[in-house]
Every structure is written in C-alpha cells, then in structure tokens.
Amino acid sequence: MVHDLNDFFYPKTVALIGATNNPMKPGTAILENLSHFNGAVFPVNPKHETLLGHRCYPSITAVPDAIDMAIIALPAQIVEQEIDAVHKKGIRRVILVSAGFAESGEAGSLIQQRVAAKTKEYGIRVIGPNALGVYNTDNDLDTFFVSRERVQRPTRGRLSIISQSGAIAVILMEALARDGMGIAKAVNYGNRLDVDDADALNYFADDAQTAAVAMYMESVADGRKFLTAAKAFAAKKPLVIWKAGKYELGTAAVASHTATLAGRYGLYEAAFRQAGAVEAYGFDHMIDAAKAVALMDYLCVGNRLLVVTNGGGMAVAASDQAQREGFTMPRLPDEVRAKLDGIFPAFFGKNNPIDLTGSGRNEDYYTALKEALPHYDAAIVIVLLGATTVTEEVTNMVARVCHEAKKPVTCCILQGFGYTQDAMHELLKLGIPVYPSPERAVRALAALKNSMKKREVCK
C-alpha cells in the first residue's frame, strides 16, 4: 500500500508557486534548496521568465507537465484562489508554507477554515500552513525556506524528525549535522490544517529508511488518533517525544506560539508511557535520546551497568547519574577481577567503575570491556582524550567490543578540539552514540533502556 503521504516525500515533479529572487521572501531559499532535488522543479511567478536557471511559469495552470506536489509560498490572502488553480491543474499534494493563518489571529483563522474546506472538497492533502514542509535525504527534496549557508543539513541517516515547530525542526537538524549524525526524513506540519502528528507517525512507521523518530510537539491534533498512531509506531520502532508546554508557564507560551491548547501534561505523560514512547524533558535530552535509539543496534534489556573510564571523577559523575536513572552497578565478578589483576598494573581501579587512570591505553579499554561487558546489560565508556597514553584510535576498540558483545554502549568524550570532534564523528559512524558529558551519556543509555523496541535494521 502506498501511503497517502508518500507523494509529499517522493514526488517526481514539484511546482513552487511564489518562487522569487527576492532574498527577503521564502520563495528564494526554497528554490535554492530545491536545486538539490533529484526530480523536476517548476517555479511559478508571472514576474519572471527564468529563476535560478529554471524556466519560470506565469501560473500553475501554464506548467505543461503533470505536477505531483505544489509548494505555495504566497501571502495568506491569495492562497484560497490559488487552491482553485492547483485543483484545476490536478495537483493532489500541497505544502502551504505561508504564515498569516490561524497562528496570527481571528482573520487568519477564517482564511484557514476556508482553505481547509476547499482542499477537503477537492481531495487535496495539505502540509501546513505556516510550515517548512519536508526534507528527505533519500532524494534530496528540501522545501525548507532556510538557506543552507545559515543552517547546515544532516547527511543520510536513520532517524526521522516530526516537529510541530519549524524552528525546532531546523535546530534539531542543525544540531545533528554538527554532531555528524545523519537523518532519513523531516517534516514540519505547522498549523496542521490537514496532515498532523499521527499521519506523520503512521507514514514513518512504514518508511523503510526510518529506523526511529524524534518528535517535537506542543499540542496534539486529535488525542485518540495520536495515541493509536504512537502505539502502532512504538511497537515497531523507537519513538522519542519531546512535549513542550508541560507546565503553566510553558502552556501559556504555547498558546502564544501555535495558538493551540497544550493540554494537561499528566495526560500526555500517561499517553507516552502507554504508547511505549521515550519522553524527552527538553532540547538536549531530545537530541541525546534520539541519537541513542537511532544509532545503537542492541537492546538494553536490564539495569546492570558497567562504567569504564580513564578519569575517576567523571566515573563518579556517571555513577550519580546512573542512580538517578535506575541503573545498578554490580561489582566485577571475582573471575573477571582476578583476570584483570593479572593483566593490568596494580594502580588501575578494578572495581565498577573500572578506572584505567591517566595511564590507560587504547588496548586497555578493549581488554576491560571484553572481559567485563558480557556480565552486564550495558556500559558507559568515558575517554578523556587529553591523557597522553590514549589516542583517537580508542574509538575502534570501543566499537569493536560493543559489536562483539552485542551489548549497548554509550560514550562520553569531552569536546573542544579537532581531534575530539573527529573521535566523536568516528564513533557515530561505528554505531556508538557519544556525548560531551558523563551525565548525558548515562541519560542516553537510560533512553535506550526505556525504549525496549529494537529499531528495525535499515540500510
């Protein structure tokens, strides 16, 4: 079955109504970003003959080819009439970028209602209004009106993003790109006149490129529909949800931001738990949890945590956080301790944490993990790359033993230098989620523990 949303992500032909070269208007950035698209692009604007090397058409009906999807970037006031033209042209998918609808007050709300009635009548599916639309690394479709000069795009990966807020969608993408983490697809549905949170979840549940979803929401379109979709999704793949507007102050900010009702947070909490989703408490937590569930191939099936470090203080910090997250840290089994006693110098700490001290070498990480990890459910590996005896090559050691033991591992590497950044990107490439503080590495592992669904293995 081809999902209704498929043409939004895999159109062969795309028209941009409101294409322009005025840098202050969204149509400019969109057209630039569409130049990467692995398909045909038709700009529409009566004032131009060509735009960015494309032939430009005076109206959508003047385009000779069949159009799978239209992006409308026009003032709200003239969108309604444009929908008639889009219908006449036989287009069934519209991304409505324009703002000035329900989010801007009563007048905009009325326009939005009329557009909704009309598109429903015509059988046109709509993403938006007040939306960035879609980003798809599979065919380089990018309808976001944010220039790549200012906001880097992530490369191909296995995480997909669903966001009610355009800014948050962009910021998540930017943060993931910065960390060297790829994504599969992203969608920002804005005022969700039609396509909503649940539709996006249903689509990604069946999308072969999506291994996990990170979702930002302030409110829900239809509670029951959402819960059904979230349950169905989380039964197949890990789902991380950041619901903002949890408390009184946040709820007020939501009313002002998306003109929607944030609803009682307790209801959301219960729904997320019921659905089997991992709840994120804020921006950093969202990123951290999403990285873990999208990257890590192995389930965290229990609470027994091993910590390996070359800096004792950081292991203490990890241990405190482990307690907060409900992990236990059983001592090393006697036979493992005895074995390590025979291999490691006397001053290495052979407890749990295993402390390789400032003298620990790359291969000591491998030895410690190889001997101890099979006796635990998961491990946190802390590497202070400032130590003289350890090098960036340690990443291969850690990844190797993680994949041999088939146990989940997250890493903490303090950031700040080219070589620490390289080590971080290398670990991500090897399938090991990596974080800039011990607390965040533990928190991410806890997300993995709370997401008992092993993500389906994707290419």
Next chain:
Amino acid sequence: MVHDLNDFFYPKTVALIGATNNPMKPGTAILENLSHFNGAVFPVNPKHETLLGHRCYPSITAVPDAIDMAIIALPAQIVEQEIDAVHKKGIRRVILVSAGFAESGEAGSLIQQRVAAKTKEYGIRVIGPNALGVYNTDNDLDTFFVSRERVQRPTRGRLSIISQSGAIAVILMEALARDGMGIAKAVNYGNRLDVDDADALNYFADDAQTAAVAMYMESVADGRKFLTAAKAFAAKKPLVIWKAGKYELGTAAVASHTATLAGRYGLYEAAFRQAGAVEAYGFDHMIDAAKAVALMDYLCVGNRLLVVTNGGGMAVAASDQAQREGFTMPRLPDEVRAKLDGIFPAFFGKNNPIDLTGSGRNEDYYTALKEALPHYDAAIVIVLLGATTVTEEVTNMVARVCHEAKKPVTCCILQGFGYTQDAMHELLKLGIPVYPSPERAVRALAALKNSMKKREVCK
C-alpha cells in the same frame, strides 16, 4: 596579610625535582608548561646537564638561588628522602605531583603518613600528593603535567577553580577555554596531605583576581573547617560547588577513586545551603552556573522572568524550564504592550515570551528588551542565528540593553557554525553568559538567582 598559599601561586623561583625529557613521565610536560612562567625555573635531575634550554642541577641543594616553591615529580618511594633535601635547601612550599600514596592502597598510605609528619615537622606546606598543582593566568605559572597540545588552557578571566580531581580540573579548564571563557587560577590538591578545600577557599576569598569559584569535591577533609571557609567565601563572592558521589553508586565510585568517604549527601546539601553556595548537579550544570556567576555583573533579585525569542518553540522550552527553576513570567505591562504594538508588526508575539518570529531583526531585540526588561528581574534571550533577518551583530544589542538596564540576562545561541561560535565568544566578552540550549540558559540564570552575593568587581 599575605596568605600562606600565596607562594604556591606567586613564587619567584620554582624548582622542578624530577625534570626530564622522557615524554612518558610527568616531569616532561611540567617543564614544558613552566616555560611560559613569568619567573625563574630550575630543573633538577642528576642525569641531565640541560633540559629544554635550562641548566639542570644534580640535586636541589646544588641550586644556587633561593627557591620559593619546589615541584616534586618522583616515584613515591623516594619522596621522603627528597623532603629532607628540600628542607635543607630552606624551601617552604612543595607541590607533590607523584601518585602512589594513599590513593593506591595501604603501602602508599604509610608513605603518605611519613611524608605528612616530616613536612609538618619542617613547616613545609604541601599541595598533593597525587595532584596537578596550580595554574595561574596572572603570571602564567602552570604546574599541570598535561601538555597544551592535548589540553588547551583558558586565558585570563575572573573564575577560579578548586578541584579534588585532577581530571575534572583539566576538563573544566578545557571546556572553559573552548567556550572562550577565561579563568583566574586553578588548584588541584589531590590527596590533600596538607592544603585542602577550605585552605583554597580562604585563599581565593582574598585573591583580587578571583571573582567567583567553581569547586569540584568528592569528600571533605574537615567538615567544620570547610563549612566555615565556604560561608566566609560565599559571603564575599559567588561559590558554585559540584559534590560528586551523592548517592549510593556514586559513593562507591568515590571510595574507589580517591579512597575517601563521600559522606552522607544530605549533610553536604544542608551545608551548601547554609553556606550560601550554589549546588551544581553535574558537569554541564557546574560549567553553566560557573559561567553565569563569574561573568554577570548584575544580581538577580527576584523571580520575574522575561523571555525574548525569534523561535517560539525554544521559548516554550525556556518557559517549561523557568517553571522548574521557580521563576514566574508575568505578562507584559499594558503600556509596554501598547508601545510595542505601535512599533512591531502585527504578527510579532507581544506576550511574555516576546516572539519576534523568523522576521525579527537585531534592532527588534534591542527594542523589545529596552521596553520590557526594566519591568522584570531578569531575561532569557534566545537567538536563532539561522534566521535571515538577524546577524551576529545582535550580540551588541543584547549586551547594550543588559548593561543599560543593569539587569541580568543569559542568552541561548545554538552552536555548530563558525558564526555561531563567534557570536558566543563575543557575548562572553561583553559580559553576557551564553548557552547552547534554552534549558541551560534558564538553569544558569537560576544559579545567578540562587547566588545572591554580587561578585566583587575585578579587573
């Protein structure tokens, strides 16, 4: 009064006993780092005539000049006899870098006891053993045995660092350097055979270069002495303390790391509160709080928070965190709202948060803050630099209005690009603490609120 610790931070002559050119030994890195020192350096090692361009002496007694401080980087077993030589030479300050003392087991404990008895008898003050010693940006004294190639040093600033753990001292310095934040001094006292947490606090309380202290501790040497020192310090300057080993798991990790008793966390919590210190819950929180209290010139005297943003979702996140931290977000006074109505376009959000939307310009931040900030106790300013209408210049606008209103402001700027990094460093230079997520910006402002002591203004 010249404090007892002054000669550790401001010696004129320093001897390094155990200087070497073997890259695997700490004496090499220390000698390299001492080459920056604004004073005289005397390497001691019978096997070398010169080291790194310095004349090298066969023994400490062979050094012709008077020595204010000796650094000993020799195996633990021969430290005791070296103390006799140091005494004979009339040296009264020793940094004992060597490991292999109490932290390594019973035999080391005995050595440590003998060295302690001897130095006490001789009236020699000791930092260490198992310690990195001191870093002072005022005279470029740097006794840390960590190469600058691997770990960047922060430039001159107003924050000083006290750390029981060497690795944490280094990591804090590295993280601050990365963020473009300077420090005044740092000390790692390791096993604190003599100089301890309280001594360091007392010294920094009177140090003219220190405006605030960030402190990492796993245990306390002397509870009553520490509480007295912390109270006295926090009565003058802001104090941020990260006590690791809070819970059962962390406590066990402390026993394994520094062979000390972490103690009941509840007692620490109560003591920190009683002393007026800000407690940090982990690594990121420590960094965030320390930046805020060291940089910001204005007190946060109440709970009334203003949020200004160009991305609504990030403001919702900030509002949720504001609630967690006990802030309120009163609506804009009617006259301010009316005024902004006359200046800003209709689609800007003129509530609290003030949402300048993706169309907000630099000067709109200035206008919003100038009109609204005087009616609040503090503000969070969120700038998504990916928007096309805002530029790095916005940093000057934000700093200007903060300094005009004399109200505390923290910023959130998402990181990842050269230009976002530049904006962050620029804001820090202008005295505005800046963070990579809205939650962290709010948390830092809460630290400022909880540290009611205005730091003394330093050069």
